[in-house]
Amino acid sequence: MRKKAMIFILEGPSDDTSLAGSLKYIFSSSRIEPLVMHGDITSDRTITNRNIIKRLHEEIRAFCNTKFLTKSNILRIVHIIDTDGAFIPDDLVQESPDCSQIVYSEDNIRCSSKQNLCRRNHIKQQNVQKLLDTYKIGGLSYSVYYMSSNLEHVLHNRINLSDDEKEQLSYDFAEHCMNKPEYFIQLMTSKAVYIDESYRESWDFIKSGKHSLERHSNLALCFHGSFGYESINSQ
Template identity: 40%
Template sequence: MKSRKVILFIVEGVSDKNSLALILSRLLKNEKIEFHVIHGDITTRTDTTIQNCIKKVNTEIIKFLNTNRFKRSDILRIVHLVDTDGAYIDDKLIKEHNTDKFIYTTENILTSNISKAIDRNNRKSKILNKLWSVSSINKTEYRMYYFSCNLEHVLHNEQNLDHNLKDKYSDDFVEHYYGKEDKFLEFINNSEFSVKGNYNETWNFIKQGKNSLNRYCNLNIYFKEYYDNEKEIIE
């Protein structure tokens, strides 16, 4: 039997992997599903720039290959899942607040350091724009999909979930949808947060107004393309 090709999902945190890995492996049965956890946001790292962001992603791919003893030719496609974190909002929507971290609402980003938040958004939005416009990295198909303003916002409607609760929420999510993956597809594809349109249109949408703060996701586009392709193969 021919070995299945790998779909590599690149995610920011362990809770992202815990929430999605088992469900996706049951949905995408014709390929082998693997996750690589970056442990942070590659688009906001101080050493990531618009000039080197593709190289930074490729470095993470190489880390995965070396750690798991896969070859580049084993990878069918790379699916990069990112949080938008309100990166595209107008600077005037960043408000001063007595806090040691960024607090997200559907209207504003609250922070004690407005200039730092503005700089973060400026760099992150440019890097996101660069990455979502790329169709391949080192000759491997690449697509980037977003959770806005973060994964917990989309999956749980919790915009500022306490870090200590992430494991519990991810476990509950898997328990809710395990064995009911069709319900997960319904949730991702047909919820109010499911952005309609093609890949480019969904990215243009999230850049408008306060959308990168609000609860939106375009992962539904990936499933539509995947199952449309499967249908074509069968036919």
């Protein structure tokens, strides 16, 4: 019998390289299909909370066509996003005209234009809230999880990396998990990362104060029901 597919929507190639092997290990009873967006749809200036679901549906439908996937053989859609500190109060955004790029810490964000960065954060907040209020896309079960403040922060406890550094770390992480497949589960359920709350409560947590700059993820909530974890109805 052919396995049903789980579509994982990922922001970039490094996410795919880092996570694909571990996701296949965790969800071994399913067929893992990574949909790489090559960007953050939640902070795209052409995307609003009025069209984000439509745009995602278009991306998913086109992806399914290339993979010859039909609704009947898709189990669910899991969307993994970076928080990018988007939920912090505006006063934690500091303007430094000499900044050539956005600089993140666990306490604040420094950038060349506070106005532009706050605008980005507000757009992302609205778009993420729309995703949280969405349980199905095209009739398929949908849920969204976060890496905070981004993937490398969660996996490596490092931020402000170059693209080359991200790429190298992704290959190193994938190799490490291939040799020790349980490592990813241990990391994502560790006290250093895991938010031990319900799905909604984990989102309430990351949206408060400066938590979206800190090292957290609720992705492990998606693992429940695999490897003997107690199944939960997190919605």
